Amino acid sequence: MAGSSVSKTKLWMLVISALAISACGDAPAPQQAVIPSVIVNTAHKEMITPKSEFVGRTRASEDVVIKPQIQGQLLRRSYIEGDDIAAGDLLFEIDPSTYKAELAQHQAVLKQAVASRDVAVMNWERGRRLLPDGMISAQDMDELTSRKLTTAAGVVQAEAAVDAAELQLSYTKVYAPISGRISHSKVSIGDIITPQSEMANIVQLQPMWVNFQVAEKGLITAQQQFSQAKNIDMKIEDLVMRLRLPNGTMFDETGHIDFIGNRVDATTGTLAVRATFKNANSLMLPGLFVTLVVESPITENALLIPQASVQEDQQGRFVMVLNDQDEVQKRLVVLGDRFGVEWRVLSGLEDGDRIVVEGLQKIRPGMKVNPVEQEVVPFKEDDK
Template structure:
């Protein structure tokens, strides 16, 4: 006789329910978890690359000649002979000022010369006669001296009249204003009928387009390094011998190469820089004055450096680093020290050895210490900058 009849019923019911479950669980096989998928990345091998070291400086273009044309004579503007914004040639007629008063002055000057010439010729003839008479004492010494004085006075008067004539010719010539050099002309500040005041009225601006200058500043450190490099080079060279390239604000490289034509004689104490100027032929007039550009000075010798793509470089509180893949396909972190930028690449100074594999794509999937599958990246460092 059971002392717990109700409990026995409950236990029996539980055994009935649990028995099929136990039988089923005994029949099931153990299911193994699928293997983890290895992240896929792309890598580049660290190699040496020949480059030409260069320094870049912000510069500004300047016209070799930039003037405001003014008149030397007074008068009303008669006509304009150029198209605003066009290229004009040296000697080309630009403006004409009403020449009427200067033509009249020229006629008056010519008449004065003729009058002075006649008076001088008369004085010369009288003096020559006096020279013959004075010997025979037909005239007094006082008369002779008066005739000599008249000759000299008329000679001076003739010279003065000729000077007036020359000045009248000049002033008449100044009524036509020609381009003093070839260049691009700006907007006209005067119009037909305007009164032109000599040396005051600014008529139009003219700039010379070829050649053209680029002004920039060299830091004193760059100057010192360049001088040391020049002395240690196999063939001696000067900074003035280094070619200069230009890059426009949109990144395009100017097709011409310029040469340094001026270096200042002292370093600016406030900025620690030296003023330098390069000259470009600018045959196609692509460079215009006042443009901000980047001046690029290349070293005369090629060097071998290690380059890595910028996209492979990451940065955190410890500094810049890259992720590499070793022989066991394990991801490793390598801290790096970088030098100059060359296009889309960094110069590698410390942190990697030649032949190491640097991850360039799939960085977000790579984990330090984890195994990955990799393939070689087809894009090689510096390929966008090779010439």
């Protein structure tokens, strides 16, 4: 019995060994690695117009607060709130009664002063004729002369008081100092107005200013470009300024830079710049946030690549480039402005380099790939 069990055990071991050998003999051959397919594009040069965009805020070229120069009761408002008005239009009238009375009083004083001066002049003339004959003393003549001069000064003083009273009376009517759009009235009929009272304000909408900030880094770059372009006669006024309104549409008029600050703000690291735009139809109002598009007056031949090809890690921005053997290489790049769906390359690539735009997640440097060319869509200036 024991011998029979050992024989059965050996038999099973032989069967298992045979099956194992058979299994090894029938194992399929290892498959070759599949080469991934990727979509590639070619870095290409095109003529472009360099542009930069800045966020700005519109500001009225003139913004005047209307305040009275005298105190009194407001009798009348002579404009329609929110209207466009012209310089010199009557806006408000203040009760003139007190100022008319003061004017009349000073006019009466002036008449007295004129009469006193006339009498003093006649006495002086009489004394001048009597002095040679010794009819009056030199001391009396001096007194007559003093009286004439004093009364003449009194007339001048009285005339000045009348002019001041007339000026105060004129302040009872408040006129528009500039043309523009006026606000709602901040005072009501019957209010007692003082020189501290704010009555309304007027904003001048033509032209319209746009204030924006330029970062110090961009400022230095722009200055270097200007200094290097010695063969190009270009001034800051030649830059074409366009506006994108809050609803995304472009403003009809182009503008120009008319002010550049004289120092960089130490807190923000920016330089204040202002552009001026015609605003004949008063479409723009003060306080709007707009996008200022600054265009260069010259075109440049720039190297462009699709934005989809650009990646970024701790080393910076990079793209995956294929060599002549269709092997993947990582290439660090320095990029400039964006133009439509493409990015300008400042360094790191050359014209004709093949770059991967799709399938980036399944490749790594050194890997061989199957490239599929992507059709290049030419950049249009209107795409930006």
